[in-house]
Amino acid sequence: MLKAIFFKEFFKIRWLWLIILLINLALTAYIFITTRSLFILDHPEVVWYRVLHLGQIHFEDLKYIPLVSGILIACFQYLPEMWGERLRLSLHLPISPHILILAHVLVGLTAFGTVALLDLTALWVITAQYFPKEAVMTSLVTALPWIMAGVAAYxxxxxxxxxxxxxxxxxxxxxxxxxxGLFLRNQDPGGYGPALTGLILPLLLMVLSVLLPAYRFRYRRTV
Amino acid sequence: MLSIKQGPAFFKKYVTGKDSTMTPVIEVEHLTHQYGKQIIYEDLNFTIPPGKIYGLLGKNGVGKTTLIKILMGFLRPAAGKCRVFGEDSHNLSSAARTRIGLLFEGHLSYEFMSIKQIEKFYAPFYPAWDRDIYYHLVDKLGLDHDHLIKNMSCGQRSQVVLGLIMAQQPELLLLDDYSIGLDAGYRRLFLDDMREFLNKEMNRTVFLTSHVIQDMEDFVDEVIFLERGGGLLTTSLTKFKNGFRCYRVRRNKKNHSFLKNQDRLFNPLIKNIETHADYWDFFTFAEKNKVRDALREQGLAMNDPDDLKEVPMTLEDAFIGYTGRY
Incomplete structure (x- = not known):
């Protein structure tokens, strides 16, 4: 049964997901090229100084992409369900409403997560190629809140x-x-590091709170 | 033209169709519902026994779809109880939902899927799923199985949706305004398919809403007439057709002032009055003599026996006479 839900949900977002994936691939390629050009135009120690000591972020173009991706995935997944209240079709299926809704969310988060994983992996590879080891972790900790902003947006x-x-x-x-917005504040690179674990909490709460509007939709009282 | 209707309470005595020996499939007890200050039903009561086909009829806006939504738990009523297969309608178990085939108003479906994909989507949820039933209906359309539902006409979509519901092999079919958007041909096809399906398994229950009463003839066992405010009449169409009458009185100089300053006729015998330029039509379940006496009591002068004439009605005439034109 869950397989059927996963199929339906992925079927709705498959083209969008592919487009987002391609855009992110193109963006990471662009980040690779611009990072490489930094080292072509300047000595490595100058670039390292700018990035490691002055806090310049060589992948800042990535910042709002997860946010937009998250919003788009949510729209493509749920607008067809809300148009004519088609979600009622799924809610009438013999499966508990919370499993049904969480399965929907799982598909959206998985689609988003694969793209985010691609971004983080590409960032890791690009940074590791040009910067010392500690810069890799700083880059990932800098980009992770942007990914989390995308999760919040979704x-x-x-x-x-x-x-x-x-x-x-x-x-x-x-x-x-x-x-x-909590995840998109301008901070020094890696500035979110100590707070990241704690900041997972609002996201977890948001996952669970998705059940509230779903239940309000399912068992509506109009009086 | 003026339409004057009698309140529903008096007609509750015509309620029939209860069979205490069977556990009802649907039970509605003291149901009250309202949207804001507008009361849709107040103290609505009825039961649907298993193995019967019930048609819920009423004009637009009387709350037919609302009732289906309440029965399927998509709306909580303000008061009262609805039970389906003995379970509270707003808390139906998955097991109960497996037994219910639900057609949403407008033949709602996942239109982004194709004929083949939607069958694959629904099949795993229903243990008794029969894909042959689905394809038997859908193949009548002569469409490729990769045809997208969004590219179908309303009539074609209705076949797909009906096929999906029948393939579930449900014990209860709830069909909310199946006729909406369908031409006469597709309406006929829909009902023929339903008949064929119901003939295979005699114990299925159907509860459908419609405002096309002609289609109900020779199809439903019982009809429930729902009126604004929740007035209810449960009867068979034969009983209704044979028992409900229209009497016409010509307007002339002597009786012209009758009903002039009234917007209702406070006589329980008269269900509804239609005022036309040259005559009044009185709709009632009562015999001619009783109607004549009642009208005389109300001050309508009738000296000639031919002053009050029974007018033959089609089923649609009777339905409109019962529910009113607006």
Whole structure:
């Protein structure tokens, strides 16, 4: 049964996912080229100084891509469900609503996660090729909050789209914008490092809170 | 033209069709629902026994779709209980949902899928799934199995959706306004397919809503007429057709002032009145003599026996006469 849900959900986002994947591939290729050009135009020690001591981020173009990807995946996944309230078709299936909804979220997060993994791997490879070992970890810790902003955007989009009540919808969007904003503040490279573990908590809460609008949709009271 | 209707309470005495020896498939008890201040139902009660075909009929806006939504747990009623297979409708177990085939208004489906994909999607959820039933219906359309549902006409889509519901082999079929968007041909095809399906297994229950009463003739066992505010009449169509009458009274100088300053006729015998330029039509379950006496009591002068004439009605005439035109 879950396989059928996974199939339906991936079927909806497959083209978008492929496009996002290609855009991210192109972007990582671009980051590779610009990083390489830094070393062609300057001596390595100058580049290292700028990156390691002055805090210049050589992959900053990546910053908002996960955010946009997260929002787009949520839209492609849930707009067809909310158009004509087609989610009722799935909610009538003989499967518990929370498993159904979490399966939907799992597909979205997996699609997003594979792209994010590609970004982080590419960043690792590019940074390891040109910078010392400690710069690799700093780069990953710098990019990770951006990925987490994308997760928040996906979950926030899910919360807002599933919510049947307009006021709650706006509230959910505001909360999602706030949580995503938490991960996108301008910090020194690796500045989020000590807080990253703690910042997983709001994301976990958002995953669980997706069930609330889904239940409000399923068992609506209009009085 | 003016349409004057009698309140529903009096007609509750015509409620029939209960069979206490069988556990009902659907039970609605003291159901009350409202949207804001607008009351949709107040103290609505009825039961649907197994193995019967029930048609829920009523004009637009009386709450037919709302009732289906409540029965399937997509809306919580303000008060009262709805049970399906003995379970609270807002808390139906997965096992109960396996036994229910639900057609959503507008033949809702996942239109981004093809004929083949949607069958594959639904099949794992239902243990008794029969893909032959699905393809038997869908192949009548002569479409490729890779044809996308979004590229189909409303009629074609209705076949796909009906095929999916039948392939589940449900014990209860809930069909919300199956006729919407269908031309006469597809309506006929839909009902013929349903008949064929129901003839194979006699104990299936069907609860459908529609506002096309002609289609219900020779199809449903019982009809439930739902009125604004939740007035209810459960009867067989034969009983309704034979028992519901229309009497016409010509308007003339003597009776012209009748009903002039009234918007209702407070007589329980008269269900509904349609006021036309030259005549009144009185709709009732009562005999001619009783209607004549009642109208005289209300001040309508009738000296000639031919003043009150029974008018033959089609089923649709009777339905509109019962529910009112607006």
């Amino acid at each position: 979950l926030g989009g899910t919360l807002a789209l599933l919510e049947p009540n307009f006021r709650f919808k706006v509230f959910n969007m505001a909360v999602a914008a706030g949580v995503a």
